[in-house]
Amino acid sequence: MKLAFAGPDGVIILILYAVVMLWIGYVAGRGQKSLQKSLSGYYLAGKNLGIIALFFTLYATQYSGNTIVGYAPTAYREGFSWLQSIPFMTIIIAMYLMFAPRLYVISKRKNFVTPTDWISYRFQSKGVTLLAIFLMLWGLGNYLLEQLVAIGHAVAGMTGGTIPYQWGVIAFVLVMLAYEWLGGMKAVAFTDVMQGVVLMIGVVVFLGGAFYLVGGNFADVTRQIAETEPAKVAVPGWETSINWFSMLLLVGFGAAIYPHAVQRIYSAESERTLKRSFARMAWMPPLTTGLVFLIGIIGISLFPGLDERGSEQLVGLIANQVASINLIFYWVMVLFFGAIVAAIISTADSVLLSFSSMLSNDLYGKYINPDASEERKVKFGKIGGVIAVAILLWIAWNPPATLYDIFVLKFELLVQVAPAFFLGLYWKRLSAGPVFWGMLTGAICSGALTLSGFGTLWGIHGGVIGLILNLLICVAGSYMTSVSTDHQRQAEEKMAMNL
Template sequence: MNLAFSGPDGIIILTLYAVVMLLIGYLAGRGQKGLHKSLSGYYLAGKNLGIIALFFTLYATQYSGNTIVGYAPTAYRDGFSWLQSIPFMTIIIAMYLMFAPRLYVISKRQNFVTPTDWITYRFQSKAVTLLAIFLMLWGLGNYLLEQLVAIGHAVAGMTGGTIPYEWAVIAFVFVMLTYEWLGGMKAVAFTDVMQGLVLMVGVVVLLAGALYLVECDFTDVTRYIAEREPAKAAAPDLETSVNWMSMLILVGFGAAIYPHAVQRIYSAESERTLKRSFARMAWMPPVTTGLVFLVGIIGIMLFPGLDEQGSEQLVGMMANQVASINLVFYWVMVLFFGAIVAAIISTADSVLLSFSSMLSNDVYGKYINPHASEERKVRFGKIGGIIAVAILLWIAWNPPATLYEIFVLKFELLVQVAPAFFLGLYWTRLSAKPVFWGMLVGAVFSGFMTLTGNDTVLGVHGGVIGLFINVLICVVGSYMTSVSTQSRRQMDEKLSMEI
């Protein structure tokens, strides 16, 4: 990504962002007695996040810097069919609202820390819990790898190669680990507020600058595309439409049960705060993904004829043009690209914190040393997180797949945990054995399709087919399992909405 403002200005802004993030980590941890001795305090901010912090940390969980630099080029290549990116993000909110309020109430009553605390509580099965831990850690590991690769490319691009890819990753991973160690979830949430605000403003200014550059309104842009590249303005064919619906299911159910997203549900100070945050999140798909889509569409007119590799540089190319308008646009673009880097880091820190919490509470606390103190568990999680990052850094030097392929593989497996939440929270008859076999068969089937290169069948993703098989096994298997009246009564009490 060649930026006109790369080099000294980029280094200054990135250094400023790094200093601010470290300062936030320090302030978040200062005066918090027992922060590093409590799982809830360190990993969930004491379950006391207010509406502003909760909204922005949910926003950062759903939207990464990759949303900006990745979705606009896709809109450039695919044209208007990439409108699907807006309902992608909208359906996630709908999925949250289907289970989050009920899960929050139960988590408050039972003092959950990680997503698999719910799995353990609901199914009382070691096999189900271990399989869920594996699938969730797999999803988190893939997601973190994706962010580490993106950090390296973004920083190297913004500094004009002055900071090489490898050193960029190491430097900002160090910054991330430092402020996360200092302030835990509270530090992560407050850095999310900072980068979220700058990212929103930057996207609006980038779009305004792009419209200024084309010297026409969006109607003229649409007419230009219809005349010059009609395929990008045409209605999608049947298989593409089916693929849309498949992706909506995959992303909707998969992203809603991201472990770091579930932990933000636990972190809300009240059910009312949680619902108000989601109500505001419902406006974000058109405000964020929608504007990024428009940027990509305008890019077709501004930079016609780019090949796939060239289109990947679209946001940087457009930012260069916008930055050249005047000094105000220049510095907004500098801040904007700094915010993209910060947003990627912010997503990475959320993933790492969740990964660390599952190592400390689920792996170490439940199976390695059940009698360990919470302080010891937190320490294990921190060290385990560093080891995991070190392994992923080694992989990141030579990324094994494109970011999109990593993205798809992540959801294909993670989505198999969804029935344990969406069915388990409402259907008292759902039994542990069918859930285990449903998850296992669905994951194996989805993984096999992905690894053999057969990602879709008639436009339907392997993960969605695996999820269908998974749900079928859960439902049929649970009906075939006898459940006593007493067990049903106990399950009703478990799933009650009383705190």
């Protein structure tokens, strides 16, 4: 993402963003010493997030700076078929509403901290819990690695190379660790509010500038594309349509059970606040990915003929032209791209906090030292998070090809935990044994398909094929397993809305 207009001004803006983040962390942690020593206080903001903070932290969880710099180039390459980016962001909200309100009520009564607290409580199985922990930590580690690499590239592009990739990563990782240590989830949520507001305004202004560059007539843009690159406006083929549906399932189920997403559910101050936040989130796919899609389509008209590598620079290319319109657009673009960097950091801090919570509560607290105090668990999670970041930074700078291929797996493995939530919250007969073997089989199948180079079969993602096998084993195995009346009664009590 090359920004010719940035340079020194970009450095100044990034420093200001860093200072604001550190100040937010300080304010969030000030006078909250007791909360910072408890698991729910540090990792869930005391389960007291109001509608504004909860909405923006959910928004930051679903949309990163990568949404802007990654989705527009995809729209450029694929054309109008990338309209799928809007429904697959929308379906995540629908998936949330299928399980989030019920899970919230149970989590409030049972004081859950991490997603696998539910799994441990529902299935009472060490094997199921440990496998779910592994799959979720794998997904988080992959996601955090992506964000760390993106931070370095974004900072280098924003400053015109004044701050090199490596120093950009190190500087903002230190900023992220500092404010997260100071304020925990509360600091993360408040920084989400800051970057979310600037990002929303920036996307609208960016699109307005792009429209200005093409004369303000989108019909002319589509007409030009139809004449020069008709494939990009053509009706998608069967395999593309199947791939759309497969992506909806993979992203819908996978993103909804991201550990940091589930912990946002736990953090709400009330069920009403949670539902109102989701109601507002339902408008965000057309207002975020929809606008970014339009930016990518306009880019086809502005910069025709870019190859794949060139198209990855699309957002920077358009931004350079928008910034040249006048001084107002210039500074809005500088602030906007600073917000993109902040948004990437905001996603990274959410992922790191969730990763840390699972280390402290799920591994250390449940299996290594069950008698440890909550303060000791929090300290273990903080230190473990720093170590994890150090390892991921090393991988980002020295990526062995085989290890990188393994890290490609994210949704494919994470989505295998979905039946434990979607079925486990509603079906009392679902048993621990079939859930374990379903998760394991689904993970092995999807992993093998992805790593073997197939990626998709007839347009269907390996993760979705694994999920289908997973569900079949869960359902058939639970029907074949003999379940006592007492066991069913206990399961029904755990799933009840009013415990």
